[in-house]
Amino acid sequence: MTALTAFRHFDELQPFNDRQHLLECIAATEEAPDVMTFVFKSDRDGWFRYLPGQFVTLELPVTPDEPVMRTYTLSSTPSRPFSVSVTVKAQPGSIGTRWMFERLKPGMRLKAFGPLGDFSFVRHPGERYLFISAGSGITPMMSMTRWFADCAPQTDVAFLSCARRPADLLFRAELETLAAQMPHLALGFVVEGHAPKDGWHGLRGRIDAAKLALLSPDFKDRTVFCCGPEPFMRGVRSLLIEAGFDMARYHEESFQPAAAPADEELAIRAGQGEGAETPASHTVSFTMAGKQAECPPGRTILQTARAAGVRIGAACEGGLCGTCRVMKLSGEVDMQHNGGILDEEIEDGYILACCSRPLGAVQIEA
Template sequence: MTGSPFVEATCFGIRRESWNVKTFRFRVANLEHGFDFAAGQYVTLGLELGAETIYRCYTVSCAPGSQGPGEFEITVKHSPEGLVSAWLHEALEVGVKIQVSRATGDFVLPEATSAPLLFIAGGVGITPLMSMARHLHAQGKFSDIQFLQFSRTPDDILFREELTEMGASAGGIVPHFFASRSSSEACQAGRLCPDLLNRTVPDWTTRTVLCCGPDSFMADMREAFVSNGGAPARFHQESFNVPEAPPLHVVKNTSVATVRLSDSGFDVVCEPGKTILDAVHASPHGVKIPNACRSGVCGTCKLRKLEGEVDMQHNGGITDEEVEEGYILSCCSIPLSNVIIEY
C-alpha cells in the first residue's frame, strides 16, 4: 500500500430518501486497481473542508455489481451538528470530486446464506443490511430473511417501497416496519424488545442475527438475543463509533522512538506513550495520515510496518491476516523500538 490509499471519485447523482436522508452516488475515476466491495462493507471519504481534510466512514448502500464500473452509493442522515453529514446534504453537488478509500469491513453476509437470517436495523443503520438484501434479491435465490426496521416515526422509515416489493416477491425477504412515537397503516407502533420479537419472529433466537444501528440499540438487541438463548457466535453487529471504554495501552517501553516514513524519508520523534498517528501529525513536516475513528475501529489509518516493533491494541479495524502481512493501525500503535512505516 504505497502512497495514498485513497482515489478520486466524482459525485454523479443525489437522491432524497426521506425528509432528512439522502443517497449520494459516486464514480471512481481510476479503475486501474479496481473498486470492488462486498455487501455490508464501508468506505472512508476524505473531504477538503476549509484548510483541513476530514475523514468519515460510510457504508456502501447499493448491492455489489448493481451500478456501473467504479460506481457506488452511500446513504447519509443529515445531522446539523455533524460537520461532514451537514456538508454532504447542504453543499455537495453533482460534479464535485472527493477522495475515497477502498471498501473494507467484516460485517458481511455469512457464507451459508441459506440459513435463516434476522436483520435488525435502527434508523440509518439500515444501510449495510439494505446492501445485503439488495444483493440477495438480485441473485434471485430464496433467502429466509426476517427484516425488522425501527425508527422514531413512519416518516423516518427508509426504503419502505423497495422492501415491500421484495416482500411481495418469492425471494423470502419479509420486511416489518416499527415506529416508537406513532404508527401508520404500513408501520406498526413498537420498540425493540423480546415481546415484540417473539410476536413478530417466533424463532428469532435460533436465527443468525445481523444488527446495525446506534450503539445502545445494538447493545439492547445483543442482550435480548443472548439472554433469551441465542448463541453469541450468531450475533453480528456493525458500528463506526468510538467504543465507550477503549482498552488502555500497557506500554512496555518508556523511551523515545524514531518513526521513519519510507516514502518521504522523514524521521518523526515519538514520545513515550504516543501513537504513531499522533507523533506524525505533531511533527513539523506537515505529513497527515488519513484517519477517522482514532480508536482502532475503522481501519482508515492502516499502514504497512517495514521494521520495528509496536504495541497495537485495536478494536477490530484490522484482521489477523493483515497483521501477519505487517500492517498496523497507526492510531493505536505505540512504538516499542525505532520503526519504519511505508508512507
C-alpha cells in the same frame, strides 16, 4: 460524453483501487428528512469489488487545509458493480455529512479508502437471517438484501426496521417490492410514534421481547445482524441475551474507538512477562515530515504523529476503517486492528497508525 461512447464491456474494466482512483459523484437523492443517498462511479473506467455490508471512508474537503474523514456503509450491492452508493443521515451538529448535503454535487470527485469491514453474511454465513436496524443503520442490511434479491432470492430473511416516525423508515417501498420477489423475505416495521396524518397502523414503541417474538417467532434459530445507534444495539443485545440466544450468531456494526490497553498488558505483548516494569518510550521517525518524536507507553503511532505536528488522516480510530494506513519502513509494532487492513497489506509493510504501538524504534513513511 454520451451514454453510447461511455459504454464499456465488463471485461474491459479494472476493479476500483483506492490508492489509484477517485470516486466521482453521479447522483444525489433525498430519501427522507435529513437523509440522502449519494451515488458514485470510479473516475476511470472501472468496477467495484466488495462484500455486501462493507463500508468506505470518504475524505471530504470541508476546509482547504484540513479535510474531514467520515466512514459510511455502502447501501449498494456488489451485484450491480458499476457504481456504489452511501445513504447518510445528517445529525445535529454534523460537519462532514452536512457538507455533503450542501456541497456535494454530480461531477465532483472525492478520495475514498476501502471498501473494508467484516459485517457481512459472507463473513458470518447462516441458514436463516434476522436483520435488525434503526435509522440509517439499515444501510448494510439493504446492501445484503439487495444482493440476495439479485443472486439468491430464496434466502430466508426476517427484516426488522425501526424508526422514530413512519417518514423515517428508509427504503420501505423498495423493501415491500423486494418482498414480492423474495418468497422468504418477511418484513417488520416499528415506529416510536406517529401523527394522525401518517395513517400508521403498524407496531408502535420500541423493540422489545414481545415485538421481537411477534415479528420473528423463530429468531433463536437465526443468524442476527444488528446496526443502529449504540443505545439501540445495546437494547437488542440485552433482549437476545435474556431470551437465551446463542450470541456467537450475533453480529453488529460499531465504530467505537478501541480502548488503550493497560501498561501490564503492553508489557506482556512486548514479551516482558506478567509483572514486568512499565514499558519504556520509543522513538518514532516520520521520514517524509523529517521529524522524530518519543512515543510514551500506551500511545499509538497516530497519537504520536499528532503530538509532533505530523498529519495522518484518520476517521474511526478503532482499527476499522483503514484510513490511517501508513507504510512502516523499519521497526516492530503491536497492531490490534478490527479488520481495517488486509493481510497482504500487512505483508507489504503497511500498518494502521490508530491501533499500532511501537515495540522499539520505528520509522514511518509519513
